[in-house]
Amino acid sequence: MTHVSNGGGAPEGIEPVLREVVSALPSYVAGRRASTALAAALASNESHEAPLPSVLRVVREASDRINRYPDMAAAELREHIAAFLHVLPDEVVIGPGSVGVLQQLLAATCGPDDEVVFAWRSFEAYPILVSLSGATPVPVPLGADEGHDLDAMLSGITDRTKAVIVCTPNNPTGVAIDHNTLERFIAAVPPHVLVIVDEAYVEYVDAADSADTTRFFRAHANVCVLRTFSKAYGLAGLRVGFAIAHSSLAEGLRRVALPFGVSALAQQAAAASLDAATEIQQRVDAVTAERRRVLQILRESGWETPDSEANFIWLRTDERLRLNLLEAFDRADVLVRSYADDGVRITLADTATNDRVLAVLGSKDTFAQRSSSIVHEMDPAK
Template sequence: MNASQTSMLGETVRPSLRSAVVGLPGYVPGRRAQGADVAALASNENHHEPLPSVAAAVAEAAGRMNRYPDMGAVELRERIAAQLSVTAEEVAVGPGSVGVLQQIITGLCDAGDEVVFAWRSFEAYPILVELAGAVPVRVPLDAEEGHDLDSMAAAVTERTRVVLLCTPNNPTGVPIAHERIEAFLRGLRRDVLVVIDEAYVEYAEDGSGPDSLALYREFPNVCVLRTFSKAYGLAGLRVGYAVASPDIAEGLRRTAIPFGVTALAQQAAIASLDAEAGMRERSAGVKRERGRLQEALRALGWTVPESQGNFVWLRTGDELRTSLLEAFEAAGVMVRGYAGDGVRITVADSASTDRVIRVLNGITPPRH
């Protein structure tokens, strides 16, 4: 060992992680189901098997997996653009909407820049921000479990580069009304990018949230973020997209990992757009179960926000949260707990809804 391999104290010198990475909280995914009789309601996955036409497209594309995918995802971008009445130059794709979000933060934020978002919201937000060396600015939700846009506006400083608006919000399910976002945008600096994260928009009732594309057309600093993971059922293939001004979208494509969206994922997404009617029919079933579950839980005394996602939210303290998780575990139902905040339950089929109701029927809800 030479002198360059030892420190002055004689200790071995080794590579070390960045301090931002050492202190980074790990993303906590929903637990995987173990056993055929387990209801997997922790990850907001689509409980339906893939649509037959989508599965066929993936099987056909698998025969060419020895070739690199189209790095520019041109055909997919053109199909998304046609569906949304934008141009392909305004569309960027990535490995899930979270992958595109990482491209957004990487493309816009230098070290020390700030990203403002509601909390609690999507678990990956602070992780991606800190990984980029930027500063996460968490703004507490309002009393109705939704975004407090006045407080978010007040949290914007000269260092703010991005604002994230999750609608419907994950994990609470509460959407943001169109007129509220419009007023927020009118009072915001035009050099701040506002990302409207709509991972669950296909589960929302018409008019419950914003017309995000209309806002995008009016405000050049709006970016719309969506995914094929949820309602389209492509969680295992990882493909999402953003609609943004051509210069921003081009920057997102530049910051993307080369070939990050596989050929199978691209073809599955295109086939999913062709199978829109099937997706809508399945989503309608989830909406019906969501309404039935919310009505039943309120009848049992639980306070449940009016969710527009494929999940419902129960605000609890840690003691009750622990009891809930234990009760669900004993009943073979997997749900997602958030320390200090509550429990999120994915909506699936009617049998799963019945199991959730049976568990909560035996637990006294908190007093508010």
């Protein structure tokens, strides 16, 4: 069959059609990238620190073998993680970031007529991945404290519910769930419903009552824990995360995994990062100290922000304030992550960069007056 060109693009004739669910999906919105060296890149929750020298050394040594496929089983890294968390290597599943492992989880357990319950607003990929699995997303609004409304989530569970996703600390609000509260929730979820605890920011949690999710994993056959090396460990560009899952589920996740989806560089860098636990903790401590300082100054300046346990802070806004904040940060060459109709998330960095954020915000009353003046000056009807 001869296809006739239309002068550019696809040939004329019948074209492949996207699945209806794909056509209806919203695009995942990543944090904006810095275009200059002076820009403060605080739109993505990356580590602002350069990679550890010990990790870089391992990556350089491994780079002369990139002509070979990586270990598909990621055996060495699984053993490292198992020893670190006191689980079995067969209970560890490696994937391209925790979001990649979540996609494996949903592909392995969910399909048409199933439902997946999660808080909203939470991680933007949840409704996308749930829809791609064929299941129906069931978002449950956050509580007044910007954390999960666990009672409402329990009420959202039906006989069609296949999984519940709990993000703690929650992205983008930073609110974590304490141990006793999460324990009661997990105990109340029907045992046939998978509870996925997404702990992408767990290293930054320093609350005395923080949840010990490995205990929940040991006590409940329906609990699976997700973690990543993209945040505190500073390996966002290498894409490696993992799940702790009971052996039968873990085996299913490996079956649906993209073959060779995690590079040898990523595997070895992740293992080296676990070996550098003391240095990683020092970096985490610096971030949490800055978090306390920034939150205190903002609250003293009239801003309302929840008790973040992550490496970012959250400002709930109306739409006008959100747009004013975004404009003010853009003028200051500070990139932040804004969410239409909800608010602004600002990743924490070093003291000097965080001071740039504080300088933009200043007093809330002063910011509101300044924004009103700008809007008035720009009003074409003036």
